[in-house]
Amino acid sequence: MNHKCDECDRPATHRAVDVVDGKKIPVHLCDIHAAEHGLTGANPHLPVSELLNNFVQKHSGADTQSRSAENLHCESCGASFAEFRESSLLGCADCYGAFEGPLSALMERAHEGGTHHAGKVPRRAGVGERRQVAMRLLRRRLEDAVQSEDYETAAQIRDEIEGLA
Amino acid sequence: MNFRGHTENAGEWLRGSGPHADVVLSSRVRLARNLAGLPFVAKANRRQRYEVLESCRMQILAKPLSENTQFVHLNDATPMDRQLLVERHLISRQHGAAKNDMPRAVAVGSEETFAIMVNEEDHLRIQVLRSGMQLSDAFDQINGIDDMLEEKLDYAYSRRFGYLTACPTNVGTGIRVSVMLHLPALQLTGEIDKVKRAARDMHLAVRGMFGEGSDAQGDLYQVSNQTTLGKGEEEILADFEQTVVPQIINYERQARQALIRDRGPQLDDKIWRAWGLLTHARVIGTKEVLSLLSHVRLGVNLGRIEGVDTRTLNELFLLTQPAHLQQHSQEEMDPGARRIARAQLIRQRLGRV
Ligand SMILES: [Zn+2]
Ligand SMILES: [Zn+2]
Numbered sequence: 001m002n003h004k005c006d007e008c009d010r011p012a013t014h015r016a017v018d019v020v021d022g023k024k025i026p027v028h029l030c031d032i033h034a035a036e037h038g039l040t041g042a043n044p045h046l047p048v049s050e051l052l053n054n055f056v057q058k059h060s061g062a063d064t065q066s067r068s069a070e071n072l073h074c075e076s077c078g079a080s081f082a083e084f085r086e087s088s089l090l091g092c093a094d095c096y097g098a099f100e101g102p103l104s105a106l107m108e109r110a111h112e113g114g115t116h117h118a119g120k121v122p123r124r125a126g127v128g129e130r131r132q133v134a135m136r137l138l139r140r141r142l143e144d145a146v147q148s149e150d151y152e153t154a155a156q157i158r159d160e161i162e163g164l165a
Numbered sequence: 166m167n168f169r170g171h172t173e174n175a176g177e178w179l180r181g182s183g184p185h186a187d188v189v190l191s192s193r194v195r196l197a198r199n200l201a202g203l204p205f206v207a208k209a210n211r212r213q214r215y216e217v218l219e220s221c222r223m224q225i226l227a228k229p230l231s232e233n234t235q236f237v238h239l240n241d242a243t244p245m246d247r248q249l250l251v252e253r254h255l256i257s258r259q260h261g262a263a264k265n266d267m268p269r270a271v272a273v274g275s276e277e278t279f280a281i282m283v284n285e286e287d288h289l290r291i292q293v294l295r296s297g298m299q300l301s302d303a304f305d306q307i308n309g310i311d312d313m314l315e316e317k318l319d320y321a322y323s324r325r326f327g328y329l330t331a332c333p334t335n336v337g338t339g340i341r342v343s344v345m346l347h348l349p350a351l352q353l354t355g356e357i358d359k360v361k362r363a364a365r366d367m368h369l370a371v372r373g374m375f376g377e378g379s380d381a382q383g384d385l386y387q388v389s390n391q392t393t394l395g396k397g398e399e400e401i402l403a404d405f406e407q408t409v410v411p412q413i414i415n416y417e418r419q420a421r422q423a424l425i426r427d428r429g430p431q432l433d434d435k436i437w438r439a440w441g442l443l444t445h446a447r448v449i450g451t452k453e454v455l456s457l458l459s460h461v462r463l464g465v466n467l468g469r470i471e472g473v474d475t476r477t478l479n480e481l482f483l484l485t486q487p488a489h490l491q492q493h494s495q496e497e498m499d500p501g502a503r504r505i506a507r508a509q510l511i512r513q514r515l516g517r518v
Contacts, residue, residue, distance in 0.1 A: 076204075077204045077208050078208075079208060087207065088332050088333075088334075089205065089207050089286070089331045089332055090205060090331055090332070090333065091204055091205060091207070091208035092203075092204040092205055092208060093199065093201065093205075093321040093323070093329045096323060096326055096329055096333075096336075097323075103333055106333065107326075107333050107336065107394060110333065110334050110391070110392075110394075111334075111337065111391075111392045111393060111394035111395050112368055112392045112395070113395065114337065114392060114393075114394035114395015114396060115325075115394070115395060116325055116326075116394075116395060117323075117324070117325065117326055117327025117328075117337045117338070117394060117395075118327075118337075118395055118396055118397050118400075119327060119337060119338035119340070119396070119397045119398045119401075120308075120311075120327075120328075120338060120397075120398055121322075122315055122320050122322050122328075123312075123315060123316075124315075124319070125322060125324075129324060132324070137397050137400075140395070
């Protein structure tokens, strides 16, 4: 079930179907490559409750893929994905790993396309982790700057990134 | 519990001061945190909840978070005390109403500038309150509290998702920034729905402070961010404090000026009728009080009425709530008796006994 991204070694968090010569070919992508393929950022204006509802409907359908999400269980706390659907509450920290597939899509929509943490890092997580998060934030700001054609800021951020690397 | 003496006044956050206090009553920042190695609250058994409670209690009281931090076990508190804490915004309604035998608590800092709920939806819900528009100050304080707690408490955290929370809509930074806004002019001009829609398009949640559903009693609204993953705390704060909230403040101020310009006499009539009722009523319910207070507050902020200050009015929003009223009168009262006591308290406070 756990696919790697077709374009790199990260775990795939997005699935889609390409049609080539009339044949359907499944595509598996990580967040970064999904964004490049234009698979993310769909309607960022849905309020969260609506979003959960849509999500619940989508995943309570009869097709096999949603049934497999329904049957997911967290080995640490015993919570099922169905329980999460009911309460919108996860059972423990490990649920995030256990339900990562279906959760990723939901979270991305709930957080305006945000897929990775870009904020505070607990001290015990160490210097390396803090640098990674700082990089992630800079890369995102760089994208924003390029998108809004603010090349001066973009150049500054590029320097900062080089300083960190 | 020691809040009884405090109930003659509102907490620091209703002082009526701080930047933009004509529109912004208060600012709030909240962080959601969970301890590593234990299930989230809803899945935790009694023993595990005690373990969370004790770890947090020891760390909260060991650190100099404030001059005199009070730790209140809610499972020992009376329903009235819990209701007082809810009305004072120190605990959520949900935290106050949870089953009594479930171990849960709140730690309250001096002057009520911060409150830490233990075993609400997450193991820890830290919040800092300030009067007026003071989100950056509130954030600095809460970040400091978080640093101190983190020295001994091992938080549930993942590289990808950041701080792990029971509901995935809080994951990442776990931060919620919000302001309580007084928007009477937008209500009177009928533009409030437009503003609410615009706010929702900017990924903000807009709720009435009092009352259920869309009808915000007292024209008091809470506006907060929804996105917690993929952005840093500073960025979330800056978007909110420098872009979103100033826009709403501006709309409200423009609506106020438009009312004075186009409907001056009608506006004054509303304000002075509200004043007349508040200072002369003998029996009055909360819903009516909230609406009248809102109009008088608008009048004070526009200089149409003098001799009463914003702080007194802000406090009345709180002190006329059921639990505060009963605390003030030192007795339990049925709703009918409360309506009489409420009218009397208001006349006292407004100097018209
Ligand atoms: Zn990839
Ligand atoms: Zn779990």
